[in-house]
Amino acid sequence: xxxxxxxxxxxxxxxxxxxxxxxxxxxxxxxxxxxxxxxxxxxxxxxxxxxxxxxxxxxxxxxxxxxxxxxxxxxxxxxxxxxxxxxxxxxxxxxxxxxxxxxxxxxxxxxxxxxxxxxxxxxxxxxxxxxxxxxxxxxxxxxxxxxxxxxxxxxxxxxxxxxxxxxxxxxxxxxxxxxxxxxxxxxxxxxxxxxxxxxxxxxxxxxxxxxxxxxxxxxxxxxxxxxxxxxxxxxx
Amino acid sequence: xxxxxxxxxxxxxxxxxxxxxxxxxxxxxxxxxxxxxxxxxxxxxxxxxxxxxxxxxxxxxxxxxxxxxxxxxxxxxxxxxxxxxxxxxxxxxxxxxxxxxxxxxxxxxxxxxxxxxxxxxxxxxxxxxxxxxxxxxxxxxxxxxxxxxxxxxxxxxxxxxxxxxxxxxxxxxxxxxxxxxxxxxxxxxxxxxxxxxxxxxxxxxxxxxxxxxxxxxxxxxxxxxxxxxxxxxxxxxxxxxxxxxxxxxxxxxxxxxxxxxxxxxxxxxxxxxxxxxxxxxxxxxxxxxxxxxxxxxxxxxxxxxxxxxxxxxxxxxxxxxxxxxxxxxxxxxxxxxxxxxxxxxxxxxxxxxxxxxxxxxxxxxxxxxxxxxxxxxxxxxxxxxxxxxxxxxxxxxxxxxxxxxxxxxxxxxxxxxxxxxxxxxxxxxxxxxxxxxxxxxxxxxxxxxxxxxxxxxxxxxxxxxxxxxxxxxxxxxxxxxxxxxxxxxxxxxxxxxxxxxxxxxxxxxxxxxxxxxxxxxxxxxxxxxxxxxxxxxxxxxxxxxxxxxxxxxxxxxxxxxxxxxxxxxxxxxxxxxxxxxxxxxxxxxx
Ligand SMILES: Cc1cc2nc3c(=O)[nH]c(=O)nc-3n(C[C@H](O)[C@H](O)[C@H](O)COP(=O)(O)OP(=O)(O)OC[C@H]3O[C@@H](n4cnc5c(N)ncnc54)[C@H](O)[C@@H]3O)c2cc1C
Numbered sequence: 001x002x003x004x005x006x007x008x009x010x011x012x013x014x015x016x017x018x019x020x021x022x023x024x025x026x027x028x029x030x031x032x033x034x035x036x037x038x039x040x041x042x043x044x045x046x047x048x049x050x051x052x053x054x055x056x057x058x059x060x061x062x063x064x065x066x067x068x069x070x071x072x073x074x075x076x077x078x079x080x081x082x083x084x085x086x087x088x089x090x091x092x093x094x095x096x097x098x099x100x101x102x103x104x105x106x107x108x109x110x111x112x113x114x115x116x117x118x119x120x121x122x123x124x125x126x127x128x129x130x131x132x133x134x135x136x137x138x139x140x141x142x143x144x145x146x147x148x149x150x151x152x153x154x155x156x157x158x159x160x161x162x163x164x165x166x167x168x169x170x171x172x173x174x175x176x177x178x179x180x181x182x183x184x185x186x187x188x189x190x191x192x193x194x195x196x197x198x199x200x201x202x203x204x205x206x207x208x209x210x211x212x213x214x215x216x217x218x219x220x221x222x223x224x225x226x227x228x229x230x231x232x233x234x235x236x
Numbered sequence: 237x238x239x240x241x242x243x244x245x246x247x248x249x250x251x252x253x254x255x256x257x258x259x260x261x262x263x264x265x266x267x268x269x270x271x272x273x274x275x276x277x278x279x280x281x282x283x284x285x286x287x288x289x290x291x292x293x294x295x296x297x298x299x300x301x302x303x304x305x306x307x308x309x310x311x312x313x314x315x316x317x318x319x320x321x322x323x324x325x326x327x328x329x330x331x332x333x334x335x336x337x338x339x340x341x342x343x344x345x346x347x348x349x350x351x352x353x354x355x356x357x358x359x360x361x362x363x364x365x366x367x368x369x370x371x372x373x374x375x376x377x378x379x380x381x382x383x384x385x386x387x388x389x390x391x392x393x394x395x396x397x398x399x400x401x402x403x404x405x406x407x408x409x410x411x412x413x414x415x416x417x418x419x420x421x422x423x424x425x426x427x428x429x430x431x432x433x434x435x436x437x438x439x440x441x442x443x444x445x446x447x448x449x450x451x452x453x454x455x456x457x458x459x460x461x462x463x464x465x466x467x468x469x470x471x472x473x474x475x476x477x478x479x480x481x482x483x484x485x486x487x488x489x490x491x492x493x494x495x496x497x498x499x500x501x502x503x504x505x506x507x508x509x510x511x512x513x514x515x516x517x518x519x520x521x522x523x524x525x526x527x528x529x530x531x532x533x534x535x536x537x538x539x540x541x542x543x544x545x546x547x548x549x550x551x552x553x554x555x556x557x558x559x560x561x562x563x564x565x566x567x568x569x570x571x572x573x574x575x576x577x578x579x580x581x582x583x584x585x586x587x588x589x590x591x592x593x594x595x596x597x598x599x600x601x602x603x604x605x606x607x608x609x610x611x612x613x614x615x616x617x618x619x620x621x622x623x624x625x626x627x628x629x630x631x632x633x634x635x636x637x638x639x640x641x642x643x644x645x646x647x648x649x650x651x652x653x654x655x656x657x658x659x660x661x662x663x664x665x666x667x668x669x670x671x672x673x674x675x676x677x678x679x680x681x682x683x684x685x686x687x688x689x690x691x692x693x694x695x696x697x698x699x700x701x702x703x704x705x706x707x708x709x710x711x712x713x714x715x716x717x718x719x720x721x722x723x724x725x726x727x728x729x730x731x732x733x734x735x736x737x738x739x740x741x742x743x744x745x746x747x748x749x750x751x752x753x754x755x756x757x758x759x760x761x762x763x764x765x766x767x768x769x770x771x772x773x774x775x776x777x778x779x780x781x782x783x784x785x786x787x788x789x790x791x792x793x794x795x796x797x798x799x800x801x802x803x804x805x806x807x808x809x810x811x812x813x814x815x816x817x818x819x820x821x822x823x824x825x826x
């Protein structure tokens with residue numbers, strides 16, 4: 001990490017540059033890499049759902065030269081927390097009836113919160129996998145899993161419980177992407193590996209000069225997350 | 237119901253328009269109460285770094301936007317369909333809380349001209365009856381560019397607009413002005429308060445390609461301060477950091493012009509202004525003879541208690557859709573009926589049409605999180621020589637070029653045939669994330685007989701009132717305009733010669749899913765004739781002299797340009813009318 005990334009310049013409203021130095025940044029990043037992984041518990045996912053998202057996370061985001069695997073990145077943890085949060089409980093979704101099927105242009109019309117859609121959709125998908133491939137979901141070959149995901153995405157998988165498979169797929173896909181790319185504070189994107197993969201610099205961006213200096217040139221810096229500059233440490 | 241003491245003015249909504257009117261009238265010594273359904277917002281508490289730089293919280297989960305569990309709209313494409321509620325946010329994102337959508341807007345600030353205000357007469361003059369306007373409800377607005385010019389200037393200086401002026405003082409020929417200016421702009425008394433933003437590599441490439449095709453690209457004027465700035469009200473702006481967290485976010489250095497750090501604190505300095513948050517207005521009340529508004533009823537969302545606030549003047553500033561909704565709920569003036577064509581409230585609803593392309597370059601690094609300014613092109617909009625009879629449509633299209641979305645969750649553009657997951661997808665995403673630029677075209681939408689707003693017969697809000705029902709689709713005019721602009725986009729994209737590119741297509745049918753723009757217009761339109769409009773050019777309601785409406789609901793049609801510079805300038809115009817003229821005579825101003 002270069003020195004000028006450890007500090008950032010915040011232009012104050014009056015135009016006076018205030019230099020904020022965060023001593024926490026470099027050591028925190030280093031600790032994360034060395035320390036033993038901390039065990040985390042699910043607070044929404046049921047056992048079959050936990051196993052399902054774990055398989056899905058590694059299938060969609062496999063370990064390779066670009067990043068560790070979806071599980072090493074914490075994607076299942078992100079999904080569990082998202083579904084048990086206010087967002088998962090539908091805190092901003094209009095859920096008054098009557099519930100009727102609309103045209104595609106009328107958008108989401110299910111009577112379900114994201115967490116309920118996940119639960120019903122996953123239950124039905126596990127069943128569908130068993131019927132279609134004659135195997136338990138976790139024993140599916142990678143080609144079968146690809147095929148299953150495409151069927152869901154295209155709305156070709158007829159799921160019991162009337163969950164439209166395309167809508168369910170959209171939820172799964174969004175959750176995996178968010179677990180890969182949202183700020184690590186939400187439980188995924190561990191060690192900012194999703195951001196590292198894209199060379200996304202994170203939250204501290206003062207690009208007034210960079211936009212000219214790095215025009216058509218690679219810009220590679222240690223990404224910075226919310227916790228890196230303002231994290232709770234338990235220390236007074 | 238708790239009844240308060242009567243005040244001079246009650247304002248419904250504390251966004252851009254409500255904020256401007258509150259500040260102007262409070263400083264003029266009137267006793268003003270501002271009612272806002274959401275909570276307060278301050279830069280220090282709500283938009284501080286690093287917490288504001290949270291894509292999940294603000295772009296994905298839309299924390300600053302309207303809470304749909306309280307109220308939403310129902311939508312359908314035409315009168316034969318059954319309208320269903322917009323259950324999740326998508327196509328447009330109205331704000332909530334002090335500052336309204338003025339907190340999370342993108343700052344593009346373009347001056348609408350007589351091309352819009354005299355749409356009907358200028359179109360007929362130029363094209364005669366040759367131009368098809370079947371079923372379109374086009375009309376002149378009853379206001380002119382010259383009347384608004386001082387107010388445009390006022391907003392540009394107040395909100396810290398950065399740009400290059402072309403036509404200061406005298407009329408300059410196309411090609412004669414400074415680099416980066418819009419050669420088609422209307423004459424202006426003063427230039428912009430701040431120099432243009434850096435448009436980055438995407439701007440550079442677009443400029444070269446568009447110029448080589450004979451077009452006239454210019455730097456988009458934006459209310460993002462390119463340098464530290466103190467506006468004429470004494471409000472200090474920080475310098476834009478090109479941080480990439482702009483539209484959808486509050487700005488931590490107050491570089492983006494927003495009402496919560498400009499207008500509203502200035503109003504709050506006056507002892508005769510009072511701001512009440514969590515105050516959800518459900519009705520404008522009238523006297524027995526329906527001659528005057530008497531005040532407003534609202535619910536305190538913290539306690540559930542209902543209140544009545546009497547006022548000598550009521551200002552409706554609750555965003556375009558909120559304005560129409562409250563007029564219908566309050567039974568003011570006549571609701572529009574598309575079958576008979578009678579009535580005015582809800583008439584002329586419009587919503588911007590658009591199309592776009594993504595360009596992928598193996599050898600260009602845009603580093604899109606360094607969020608440069610945009611580059612525009614007005615050859616097919618403000619350019620009066622653009623011959624609309626070639627495409628058989630009314631209106632025009634403006635183009636915007638820039639780097640692609642620089643935030644990782646939202647950045648999804650990949651060349652056709654790319655994977656959706658797995659190692660191949662990761663490799664493609666990694667390769668194209670920094671190497672993509674986009675060009676979009678926004679086109680005008682003409683009002684037509686069948687696009688309108690009324691009350692939904694079935695669905696209700698959290699207070700049990702009917703939701704607003706939106707019946708809307710693009711008409712042949714928008715299809716022609718967007719087919720034409722798609723052709724221009726594809727031509728420029730080909731000239732840029734990227735490794736891969738998508739194809740722009742004409743707009744087909746409007747969908748409530750996926751963000752398009754928060755440019756909803758019409759429903760309480762301005763005009764010179766009370767039979768075809770709801771307000772006069774001062775925003776004063778024909779039905780009730782002491783009711784004024786601010787916001788894009790007063791636009792008779794939607795232009796290619798975005799709405800905010802115009803709605804804000806009209807708000808200044810309305811504030812002047814109230815304090816200089818109405819306060820003295822207390823009657824119709826026209
Ligand atoms: C992501 C985004 C980007 C945008 N970018 C641009 C741009 O680049 N250029 C441009 O020109 N425009 C842009 N806009 C549009 C711009 O934000 C609006 O045009 C502008 O804010 C409208 O001002 P207003 O005062 O009419 O409404 P608002 O600023 O939205 O204020 C309305 C206020 O009224 C309150 N309210 C509503 N109903 C009630 C009620 N019943 N009781 C009490 N309070 C109520 C709301 O909570 C809100 O605070 C953008 C919008 C969005 C969402």
